Amino acid sequence: MTDIARGVQLRRCGAPPPIRMVHVGLGAFHRSHQAWYTARAADSAHWGIAAFTGQSLDVAERLNAQGGVYTLIVRGSAADSFETVDSIVAAYPGVDIAAFVAVLGSHDVVVLTLTITEAAYHLDAEGVLDLDDPHVCHDLAILRAVFAEGSALDEVPPLRSALARVLLALEGRRRSGAPPLAIIPCDNLPHNGYLVGQALASLAEMTSAPLRVWLETGISVVSTSVDRITPRMSPEDSDEVFVETGVVDLAPVVTEEFSDWVLAGDFPSGRPAWETAGARFVADIAPWEARKLWMLNGAHSVLAALGTLRGHALVSGAIDDPVCREVVDALWQEAARHLPDVEVTHYAAELIARFRNPRIEHRLVQIATDATTKMRLRIVPVALRERAAGRPAEGCAAAVAAWWLSDTGDAPREGGSNGLDRAVACLDTGLAHDPTFMAAVAAAVDRIRRAVAAEASPGEADRARRPQNSTTLGGRS
Known part of the structure; x- marks a missing residue:
């Protein structure tokens, strides 16, 4: 590896944008796609992201050491270009449920994006919530108890599925009267908006009647098609950033030149102007x-x-x-x-x-x-x-x-x-x-x-x- 000890550590310049978005599934693809579109939007100064990993502590620690900013290496067929992305303001480990409930419960947050893989939604072959899945069964028992007792939401036992954690935080939004939230699944799941909406409704039906009613107006689930090839990071990527820019980056991301994002759905409380960065909004996904x-x-x-x-x-x-x-x-x-x-x-x-x-x-x-x-x-x-x-x-x-x-x-x-x-x-x-x-x-x-x-x-x-x-x-x- 290249000796980068003498390099200047990558840091955020200026004040960060206010946190108005939350992301679940912080990894290379989110940073090459949704975070990149947000940073390039014309109104990016108003849209900061709080991002939660799956289970890893490492990515969150490396990003937080840099104020959330990182280098995107765009790998063309002949040469690379380098771009600093600054839309992520704070990063958290996915296991920190208390932080997730608190951040998603903020009245300033109006958008939630997800990249958790298709399997992590725990849907069966028909596309509905798999009630035989042991993780779903485990989480249903916890949610029933918490909602029935009106317990504090930041002290629940660990939940195993991403949608159960989302539902827990949505209960916090219901209790506090937070504005409607747009939820955007960004995985290769056909009909992703509809299926995720139905899965959340099913969880609510089995755990809390008031929450199930609130979901009708409290959330909008947007369907998307996402596309960008994003290799996982290797040690050589940090070396390349240092050699080409003189900056030490602990969390660079490599991606291809092509990117595509198509969205269909409602954003009841606003969204970034992603269309100014190349995203398309359509009536039928x-x-x-x-x-x-x-x-x-x-x-x-x-x-x-x-x-x-x-x-x-x-x-x-x-x-x-x-x-x-x-x-x-x-x-x-x-x-x-x-x-x-x-x-x-x-x-x-x-x-x-x-x-x-x-x-x-x-x-x-x-x-x-x-x-x-x-x-x-x-x-x-x-x-x-x-x-x-x-x-x-x-x-x-x-x-x-x-x-x-x-x-x-x-x-x-x-x-x-x-x-x-x-x-x-x-x-x-x-x-x-x-x-x-x-x-x-x-x-x-x-x-x-x-x-x-x-x-x-x-x-x-x-x-x-x-x-x-x-x-x-x-x-x-």
């Missing part, structure tokens, strides 16, 4: 969610399966493999037919440029985790729409074939037609009983087997990259 899910995430699932079969390790190498690119293009053509009015052609061109960036490492093995669930969300909806329109859905079929053949997924693939039938049935029974689609999948299996037998070697981008830490996309891969 669904097509924007689908565009990202089917095109970006769908392509990633193709590359994770087929790229690995072809000998690649990184997205940047797999996207330039003509065999992989052919399937991605076919999938995108099919998806585009069902994505009106969301800038599909321009978005596809941007995706190719992002995927090709050799300086942003995105490992295929990471994307391949939980492959079956991802295929259901990313590929099956397009396939069903194509078949309903009378088309064979060959791009989707090739994606399914690659998933079946890949040994990087979450289960071994059985050989033979019966194994293929059963595997597709795990994705969607209707597709498994569709002879046209199954014929397209079988044909794609044969083509991919021949292509794999051609002994493709990793692309130049794969060989050129040194190993680095893993990457998160839009908060999660």
Whole structure:
């Protein structure tokens, strides 16, 4: 590592903005996305963030030592640029429930953002609160007791789920008459605003009738689509900041040049002017969610399966493999037919440029985790729409074939037609009983087997990259 002892410690210059926002899930993605948009908004001087980690003390300590400010390293394909982000005013460990209740209970706070991962909402396969989850059961028992007794909210036993902690703090807002709060989930959870709102309502129904009534007017849950590749920090990042700027930064963040944020919903007590920083506000989030899910995430699932079969390790190498690119293009053509009015052609061109960036490492093995669930969300909806329109859905079929053949997924693939039938049935029974689609999948299996037998070697981008830490996309891969 570079000797940075002689450097100047990064500090906040001037008075911080007042805390009017709270964030849960303080990590690299929040700092490259929502905090960055807030810092770049035209009215940023009026919108400070109090951010809570998941469980870690480390990030909060490092940020607080710098007054909340940090360097964002924007990693282009040729060079990096450096920007100081100062929207985070205070950072807290997520386990500090008393601080969370107090900060979110402030009448000045009118926005709450979340990046906690999809699993941390504890929803079942139908998208409703999972009442069999042991963390949910544990928290329900505590909330019932606290609300029934009218206990002080800053002295409750530890809660295990983020939504239970949010509900506890919302009870504090109800008791104090705080203004309505906009809650913005920023994870890759389809229909995230609706699902999170329903989950909070379910928790309230089982714990406090007055709170359940208050939620009708006390909160608004906004739906969002978020997108920015954000690698995790490595020690070399702090070294680079010092070498390039002369400043010692204990908590830099690396991200790509591209960023996107689409929001739909109400902000009853105000919000930052995020549109001045490039965010978009729309009436219907669904097509924007689908565009990202089917095109970006769908392509990633193709590359994770087929790229690995072809000998690649990184997205940047797999996207330039003509065999992989052919399937991605076919999938995108099919998806585009069902994505009106969301800038599909321009978005596809941007995706190719992002995927090709050799300086942003995105490992295929990471994307391949939980492959079956991802295929259901990313590929099956397009396939069903194509078949309903009378088309064979060959791009989707090739994606399914690659998933079946890949040994990087979450289960071994059985050989033979019966194994293929059963595997597709795990994705969607209707597709498994569709002879046209199954014929397209079988044909794609044969083509991919021949292509794999051609002994493709990793692309130049794969060989050129040194190993680095893993990457998160839009908060999660």
